[in-house]
Amino acid sequence: MSLRKLLIKSTEINIRLPFRRDNMVERDADSPLVIIGDLHGERDSLKDIIDVVGDERDSLFLFLGDYVDRGSDCIGLLEDILTFQARNQDRVILLRGNHEDWNMNVRYSFAGELLAKGYDDMIEDILAWYESLPLIALLDNIVALHGGVPKPVPKDLKELARAQAFDPVGLQILWNDPLDEQYWPRGGGTKAFTADDLSAFLNLTGTKLLIRGHQYVPGRGYKLNFDNQCVTIFSASYGYGWPRCFAYFPHPSEISSENVERYIIRL
Ligand SMILES: [Mn+2]
Secondary structure, three states: OOHHHHHHHHHHHHHOOOOEEOOEEEEOOOOOEEEEOEOOOOHHHHHHHHHHHOOOOOOEEEEOOOOOOOOOOHHHHHHHHHHHHHHOHHHEEEOOOOOOOHHHHHHOOHHHHHHHOOOHHHHHHHHHHHHHOOOEEEEOOEEEOOOOOOOOOOOOHHHHHOOOOOOHHHHHHHHOEEOOOOOOOOOOOOOEEOHHHHHHHHHHHOOOEEEEOOOOOOOOOEEEEOOOOEEEEEOOOOOOOOOOEEEEEOOHHHOOOOOHHHHEEEO
16 A cells, blocks of 8 residues: 555544544553554564564554654655554554654654655645544553653543643643653653652553653663653664663553563563
8 A cells, every 4th residue: 555545544543443532542451462662763673573572463552652753764664554553453553742743854854754755745644644643542551642741630531632732731741751860851831740740640540550652761762760650661772773662561451560561572
């Protein structure tokens, strides 16, 4: 399938995802769960992860966003992800990252790649695809999103689900980071979230763990904050050959802050 057809198909799939309420997807994870962090155009990372997981036909795959920018073959990676989703429609959830945004693509590399490779007529389809991506997934004990906990924490799930990519809540979902030794203010309405913010967010969502991407942890590829209740997973290496991580939970309902680290796989 051409990239345009794949984008249109994926947009339809995303909009009609079962268990979707506004920008939130809620479903039971009664099958093995694979969570993939930022890929940033690194096609090999996705290929290697799928090779390791094998053709586990019943797994649910959740992607944390940031598919494009930085890497050299974002178009190829998108083709791979969208083909994978088209073939496995009911078991792939693609969340939006802060790089699923044209302003970012112009500032970083994806806009340049599209123009250099003659894909300028596809920009509208790409932007429509960005708009179709949900921001949050609730899967049993897990809440997953790209960046972090929005502050103040929304008062109910309805308000959380209604967040739009660049309203104050949605912007923070896409951009926020945990307050730790790696924290560096990103500006522009983004914030740091603390252990207390996370507790309030886990209460709101009825979950035990937050799984997010957004930050590369140098030389390590993942990190745990706030008594292991905040898990950061990054699946690209930025071309440095650093570890690329993903999570593989054979029994998602059994995940807890005590055992989560053992399910993080480093390539
Ligand atoms: Mn990001």
